[in-house]
Amino acid sequence: MQKPSIPKGTRDFSPSEIRRRNFIFDIIKSKFEKFGFSPIETPSMEKLSTLTGKYGSEGDQLLFKVLKRGAKFEKAYSESNTETVKDNDFSDEALRYDLTVPFARYIVQHQNDIVFPFKRYQIQPVWRADRPQKGRYREFYQCDADVVGSESLVSEVELVSLIHEVLNELKLSDHTIMINNRKILASLVEFCNATEFFSEITVIIDKVDKIGTEKVVEELKTNIPNKEVAQLFEEVFAVSENEIISWLENKLQNSQLGQKGIQELSYIVKSCNVLGINNIKINLSLARGLDYYTGSIFEVVLNNNSMGSIVGGGRYDDLTKVFGQNNLSGVGISFGAERIYDLMNDLNFFPDNLSNPSKFMIVDQSESNINGLKLLQFIREKGVNSILYPEDHKLKKQLKYANSMNIAFVIFIKEDFNLNMSVEIKDMDSGNQDTSMLNQIIW
Amino acid sequence: MQKPSIPKGTRDFSPSEIRRRNFIFDIIKSKFEKFGFSPIETPSMEKLSTLTGKYGSEGDQLLFKVLKRGAKFEKAYSESNTETVKDNDFSDEALRYDLTVPFARYIVQHQNDIVFPFKRYQIQPVWRADRPQKGRYREFYQCDADVVGSESLVSEVELVSLIHEVLNELKLSDHTIMINNRKILASLVEFCNATEFFSEITVIIDKVDKIGTEKVVEELKTNIPNKEVAQLFEEVFAVSENEIISWLENKLQNSQLGQKGIQELSYIVKSCNVLGINNIKINLSLARGLDYYTGSIFEVVLNNNSMGSIVGGGRYDDLTKVFGQNNLSGVGISFGAERIYDLMNDLNFFPDNLSNPSKFMIVDQSESNINGLKLLQFIREKGVNSILYPEDHKLKKQLKYANSMNIAFVIFIKEDFNLNMSVEIKDMDSGNQDTSMLNQIIW
Numbered sequence: 001m002q003k004p005s006i007p008k009g010t011r012d013f014s015p016s017e018i019r020r021r022n023f024i025f026d027i028i029k030s031k032f033e034k035f036g037f038s039p040i041e042t043p044s045m046e047k048l049s050t051l052t053g054k055y056g057s058e059g060d061q062l063l064f065k066v067l068k069r070g071a072k073f074e075k076a077y078s079e080s081n082t083e084t085v086k087d088n089d090f091s092d093e094a095l096r097y098d099l100t101v102p103f104a105r106y107i108v109q110h111q112n113d114i115v116f117p118f119k120r121y122q123i124q125p126v127w128r129a130d131r132p133q134k135g136r137y138r139e140f141y142q143c144d145a146d147v148v149g150s151e152s153l154v155s156e157v158e159l160v161s162l163i164h165e166v167l168n169e170l171k172l173s174d175h176t177i178m179i180n181n182r183k184i185l186a187s188l189v190e191f192c193n194a195t196e197f198f199s200e201i202t203v204i205i206d207k208v209d210k211i212g213t214e215k216v217v218e219e220l221k222t223n224i225p226n227k228e229v230a231q232l233f234e235e236v237f238a239v240s241e242n243e244i245i246s247w248l249e250n251k252l253q254n255s256q257l258g259q260k261g262i263q264e265l266s267y268i269v270k271s272c273n274v275l276g277i278n279n280i281k282i283n284l285s286l287a288r289g290l291d292y293y294t295g296s297i298f299e300v301v302l303n304n305n306s307m308g309s310i311v312g313g314g315r316y317d318d319l320t321k322v323f324g325q326n327n328l329s330g331v332g333i334s335f336g337a338e339r340i341y342d343l344m345n346d347l348n349f350f351p352d353n354l355s356n357p358s359k360f361m362i363v364d365q366s367e368s369n370i371n372g373l374k375l376l377q378f379i380r381e382k383g384v385n386s387i388l389y390p391e392d393h394k395l396k397k398q399l400k401y402a403n404s405m406n407i408a409f410v411i412f413i414k415e416d417f418n419l420n421m422s423v424e425i426k427d428m429d430s431g432n433q434d435t436s437m438l439n440q441i442i443w
Numbered sequence: 444m445q446k447p448s449i450p451k452g453t454r455d456f457s458p459s460e461i462r463r464r465n466f467i468f469d470i471i472k473s474k475f476e477k478f479g480f481s482p483i484e485t486p487s488m489e490k491l492s493t494l495t496g497k498y499g500s501e502g503d504q505l506l507f508k509v510l511k512r513g514a515k516f517e518k519a520y521s522e523s524n525t526e527t528v529k530d531n532d533f534s535d536e537a538l539r540y541d542l543t544v545p546f547a548r549y550i551v552q553h554q555n556d557i558v559f560p561f562k563r564y565q566i567q568p569v570w571r572a573d574r575p576q577k578g579r580y581r582e583f584y585q586c587d588a589d590v591v592g593s594e595s596l597v598s599e600v601e602l603v604s605l606i607h608e609v610l611n612e613l614k615l616s617d618h619t620i621m622i623n624n625r626k627i628l629a630s631l632v633e634f635c636n637a638t639e640f641f642s643e644i645t646v647i648i649d650k651v652d653k654i655g656t657e658k659v660v661e662e663l664k665t666n667i668p669n670k671e672v673a674q675l676f677e678e679v680f681a682v683s684e685n686e687i688i689s690w691l692e693n694k695l696q697n698s699q700l701g702q703k704g705i706q707e708l709s710y711i712v713k714s715c716n717v718l719g720i721n722n723i724k725i726n727l728s729l730a731r732g733l734d735y736y737t738g739s740i741f742e743v744v745l746n747n748n749s750m751g752s753i754v755g756g757g758r759y760d761d762l763t764k765v766f767g768q769n770n771l772s773g774v775g776i777s778f779g780a781e782r783i784y785d786l787m788n789d790l791n792f793f794p795d796n797l798s799n800p801s802k803f804m805i806v807d808q809s810e811s812n813i814n815g816l817k818l819l820q821f822i823r824e825k826g827v828n829s830i831l832y833p834e835d836h837k838l839k840k841q842l843k844y845a846n847s848m849n850i851a852f853v854i855f856i857k858e859d860f861n862l863n864m865s866v867e868i869k870d871m872d873s874g875n876q877d878t879s880m881l882n883q884i885i886w
Contacts, residue, residue, distance in 0.1 A: 004493055004548045004766045007536050010486035012549055014556065015563070018482040034823060036801050036830040039461040043453035043582055044487065044538075044568065045507075050447055064488075065510040066538075069572055073530045077523070087516045090533060093450050095487075095509075105447045106455055113457065115847045117833060120458070125487065129512055139486055152833035154812050161820065271813055275820055323447045358479050369597050370714055377604065377718050380477060387479040390560060390595035404558045 009130070009138030019354040021141075021341055024170065025123055028143050028335055031166045032121040035158060037145045040120050042102040044127075045093045052088070054101045054322065062128045064138075065091035095127040099144045100319070100332070107148060108323040116149025116328075123337075135307075135342055146332030148319075153264055155331045156296045156315065157271045163300055163311050163333060164277050170340065171349055172310070174303045176279050179268060180286040182293050182314070183261030187252050188236065192228035199291060200224065205233060208285035209301075209308075213237040216285070236284050244282050264296060292316040298333060307343050310336045357406040360386040360442075363398055366415035375411070378419060379442055402428055409441070452573070452581030462797040464584075464784055467613065468566055471586050471778055474609045475564040478601060480588045483563050485545040487570075488536045495531070497544045497765065505571045507581075508534035538570040542587045543762070543775070550591060551766040559592025559771075566780075578750075578785055589775030591762075596707055598774045599739045599758065600714045606743055606754050606776060607720050613783065614792055615753070617746045621726040622711060625736050625757070626704030628727075630695050631679065635671035642734060643667065648676060651728035652744075652751075656680040659728070679727050687725050707739060735759040741776065750786050753779045800849040803829040803885075806841055809858040818854070821862060822885055845871055852884070 006012060013021065032039075045066060052060055068076050068090050076090050096102050099122045107114060123143045130136055145162065147155040160177055167175050185205075189198050204219045217237070220230035239247045245266055252258025265282060272280045288297045295315030302310065313333030320328045344350055360379055364372030372388045379386045387405070389398045402410050412424040419438060426433045449455060456464065475482075488509060495503055511519050511533050519533050539545050542565045550557060566586045573579055588605065590598040603620055610618050628648075632641050647662045660680070663673035682690045688709055695701030708725060715723045731740045738758035745753065756776030763771045787793055803822055807815030815831045822829045830848070832841045845853050855867040862881060869876045 002767075004552050005490065006486050006493075006548075006552075007488050007490055010488060012486065012553065013484040014553070015481035015483060018484055022482075033799050034828055036828060038458035038798075039465075040458060041456040041461055043449050043455070044570070045450050045453060045582065047448065047450055050449075061513070065512075067508040067510045067530055067534050069508075069530060070504070077528055078525075080520075082521075085520055087510055087512060091510050105449075109447050109449075110455065110457070115844060117844075119830075127487070139488070147833070150833045152812070152835075154816065154831055154833040157816055158819075158831075267811075271811075271816055274813055275816060324445075355481075356476050368710075368714075369595070370717055373597065373600055373714055373718060376601075385477055385479060387562075388597055388601075390590070390593045390597040392595075401558060401560075 007138070009132035009136075011137060011139070016355060019356075020345070020350050021337075023350060023354055024337055024340055024344070025141070025143070027169050028166055028337070029121070029123060031162055031169070032145050034165075035119075035145075035162050037119045037121040040103075040106065040122055041124060042096065042099075042106055042122070044095055044125075046096055046102055046105065048088065048092055048094050050105050051094050051097060051101060055097055059097060062130055063097055064095040064127045064129055066093040066095070067091060096124075097128055098126050099124060099142045099334075100146075103144070103146065104319045105323055107328065108320050108325045111325060114149075117155075118148045119145070120148075121145040135339060137338060140338045143335040143337045144332055146330050148330035149328055151329045153267050153271075153296075156264075156268045157275070159313065159331060159333050160268065160272050160277060160280060160298070161275060163298070164279075166335065167300070167311075170344065172302060172340070172343075175300055175310070176281050176303055177272075177277070177311075178281055178283040178286050178299045178301065179265065180283055180297050181261040181265045182288075182295055182297060183257050184248060184252070184265065184284070185261075185287060187255040187258030187261060188232060189229065190255060190257070191252065192226055192232055194224060194226040194229050197224050197226065197229070201229060202287035203289060205285050206287040206289060208237070213285070239284075241282070244284065261295075268296060288312065288314055290314075292319055294318070296331065302343070305343070307339060310339050310343065312336070355406065356385065357408075358385040358387045359408050360384065361398075361402045361405070361407040361410050362386065362388045363395070363410055363412050364388060365412065366417070371413055371415070371417040375413060375417070375419070375438075382442055384442065399426075399428075411441075450581070452575035452579075454580060454582070459798060462799075463788070463793050464780075466793060466797055467780055467783055467787070468584070468586070470612050471609055471780065472564070472566060474605055474612065475588050477608075478562075478588075478605050480562045480564040483546075483549065483565055484567060485539070485542075485549055485565070487538055487568075489539055489545055489548065491531065491535055491537050493548050494537050494540060494544060498540055502540060505573055506540055507538040507570045507572055509536040509538070511535060539567075540571055541569050542567060542585045542777075543589075546587070546589065547762045548766055550771070551763050551768045554768060557592075560598075561591045562588070563591075564588040578782060580781060583781045586778040586780050587775055589773050591773035591775075592771055594772045596710050596714075596739075599707075599711045600718070602756065602774060602776050603711065603715050603720060603723060603741070604718060606741070607722075609778065610743070610754075613787065615745060615783070615786075618722065618743055618753070619746055620715075620720070620723045620754075621729050621742045621744065622708065622723055623726055623729040623740050624704040624708045625731075625738055625740060626700050627691060627695070627708065628704075628730060630698040630701030630704060631675060632672065633698065633700070634695065635669055635675055637667060637669040637672050640667050640669065640672070644672060645730035646732060648728050649730040649732060651680070656728070682727075684724065687727065704738075711739060731755065731757055733757075735762055737761070739774065745786070748786070750782060753782050753786065755779070798849065799828065800851075801828040801830045802851050803827065804841075804845045804848070804850040804853050805829065805831045806838070806853055806855045807831060807860075808855065809860070814856055814858070814860040818856060818860070818862070818881075825885055827885065842869075842871075854884075 080089055125139050125141050127139050208216050217230050217234045248262050293314040294317040297314035299309040300311035315331040317329045362372045376388045410426040422435050422437050425436050523532055568582050568584050570582050651659050660673050660677045691705050729742055736757040737760040740757035742752040743754035758774040760772045805815045819831045853869040865878050865880050868879050
């Protein structure tokens with residue numbers, strides 16, 4: 001018989017892996033709560049119509065769609081036409097691709113029950129039929145926090161503080177929070193009269209971190225008909241960090257949109273500095289791939305590490321428009337928990353004592369095990385996790401098991417045991433075995 | 444535009460719902476840990492071949508199957524034949540239907556990394572395309588704990604203790620833990636030479652709680668060709684509770700299997716009584732629908748409540764056989780967390796203070812909000828959750844928001860604020876507003 005296996009790109013998690021993952025999730029969750037965000041959850045499956053068209057045609061192809069069943073399947077099959085058949089004909093639902101679109105759907109569906117500004121967080125898996133590779137999985141967790149229903153930049157500053165606190169708590173303090181503003185990018189592109197190419201331009205300049213500024217300028221030259229664009233961004237990339245704001249103010253002095261973007265950017269950086277957050281850095285090549293961003297955008301990278309961004313986010317002005325609700329501005333961030341997990345594994349950054357081992361293992365050498373069960377209950381009532389070895393195996397095997405479970409002490413009891421008597425205790429670290437009164441060990 | 448919605452049988456969970464659900468999950472999880480169980484997680488999707496044939500033909504029809512994509516879909520379609528087409532032709536993977544089969548697959552796949560006896564717990568959603576109705580959802584959580592690789596009855600006693608502790612902690616202490624043994628049922632059926640109908644008989648007698656003993660006897664008469672069966676079970680149902688063991692010992696005196704079952708049952712009940720668990724009750728009509736149980740079986744019901752069973756479980760001797768690993772006995776329980784959630788909602792059993800409201804809301808009446816952000820940081824560093832109202836709205840609107848968020852105090856600050864000065868504070872409960880030094884309120 002063939003050994004069973006799991007679908008490509010998915011993972012089983014062993015106890016030690018789950019404890020490491022929960023170490024990350026618990027820290028993120030407790031900070032979300034500290035900053036006043038409340039948890040929601042949405043179904044794993046959404047109606048296909050909720051998801052399609054929201055992630056571009058490439059995203060649509062990466063959706064895991066749920067097959068129609070029974071009569072619906074038969075109807076779809078019998079009505080299908082070899083010339084025009086599409087997989088969508090056989091599906092009404094799909095697994096969620098991210099947490100953002102389901103959140104937008106949630107807001108519109110429950111708008112009457114929500115008090116705005118609505119600060120929500122959501123930690124759930126998402127599914128993408130991407131080609132699996134190191135660090136990229138078909139089922140993975142997202143950890144999102146968003147503030148919706150307020151245009152105030154206070155939210156941006158709060159989200160930067162939140163990122164700062166989470167990463168410090170994870171001991172990933174050596175990071176840089178990169179910030180940019182889509183209004184500035186839009187205004188720069190407008191300056192070259194190239195607004196129609198905005199989307200393509202952002203995709204190209206977003207590659208600076210991967211391929212460098214020179215190649216990005218090359219690509220702009222090759223792909224954007226309007227030649228001023230490459231020239232302008234070559235100039236942008238040459239501006240030194242502490243001159244960026246004044247350079248932008250000068251260059252975009254006639255653009256209201258540009259001035260708004262500069263103001264936003266300055267306010268956020270200044271406020272973060274006041275709060276003691278100095279590792280925030282303006283990066284004009286940061287563009288974020290997603291079309292819905294309209295204001296501030298963020299990405300966080302570890303310094304001296306090639307893993308890429310571990311947190312991302314930004315402001316969107318009309319996320320819920322596609323579901324019929326206009327004028328609801330929001331801003332959110334998403335922790336790349338899977339990447340953080342891989343990174344912390346590589347860096348050996350997890351605490352050693354994450355598992356929750358039992359302190360005592362009882363070996364009951366009597367027939368009935370009833371004394372062992374009573375002692376077990378007694379110890380657990382003291383709040384100490386313990387186990388009873390359930391089988392009448394050879395002692396060597398039992399001690400080997402205790403070792404593999406990181407048990408500190410093994411207690412041996414016999415038929416005549418009672419709670420007021422002495423017992424044999426083996427210290428699994430030193431190997432010493434002693435006779436002690438129970439109440440000297442457990443109190 | 445049509446208001447968006449979610450697939451039939453699925454649910455969105457609001458913050459207060461999530462906090463209630465987590466109240467239940469956290470208690471179950473902490474008790475699992477206390478009893479020495481370790482967490483694992485498996486992928487939401489399993490290969491179709493892992494799942495099909497494990498839940499009977501009815502179960503197979505309730506699987507949510509994942510549609511093939513791209514070239515695989517096209518190939519499946521072009522090779523399909525109108526006469527013989529099945530939905531399975533269009534799918535390689537399906538969403539998990541329970542946690543038991545994936546766990547069996549996990550054990551076999553990772554057998555070389557597992558130290559037996561393996562005590563694992565798993566709290567994850569499962570999916571079934573059942574007809575939705577009150578209390579029955581298409582996506583719902585299961586909470587399972589199993590001990591695999593030991594035949595010792597100590598595990599049964601431990602699981603009963605675990606159930607007892609979880610339900611008491613949830614304030615559901617008024618419950619009965621019903622226990623039976625498949626060996627006894629098998630031996631009774633054997634006694635009537637009706638072993639070939641064992642599976643049908645268990646399905647029928649399992650209905651006693653729903654339709655009563657008389658109708659069950661009727662059904663046995665009608666459906667089981669061997670007429671002794673109905674007669675025997677009529678006799679079984681008439682035995683009074685404290686005579687069950689002696690009645691069985693007498694009736695099944697010539698059956699080794701029966702004697703083994705009686706011994707197991709007696710040991711468990713006796714041990715539980717020694718541990719102070721007296722609400723365990725032998726119920727010979729308890730049969731459990733699943734074919735893989737071979738020894739002890741459990742079900743827990745609330746007394747004076749018609750909700751049905753809220754915990755179930757039992758021992759299985761060969762769960763992993765179907766994946767090629769023999770002789771691995773195990774025993775497990777599953778908490779019906781969704782039913783417990785609905786029940787506790789109905790009974791108003793959740794604590795009032797589950798939400799984690801911010802204590803203070805800051806209203807910064809200055810332009811920049813920077814003082815507000817500084818104060819916010821100061822308060823949060825003291826470990827007190829707080830928020831800053833981000834917008835320059837009318838005071839009335841801000842106070843209404845504070846009320847809806849259950850904020851205890853609103854702090855008003857202006858342009859000239861610093862941390863050593865007095866501030867205006869409004870007690871949202873009494874409505875009183877006072878001037879206080881900050882360090883008198885927050886220390």
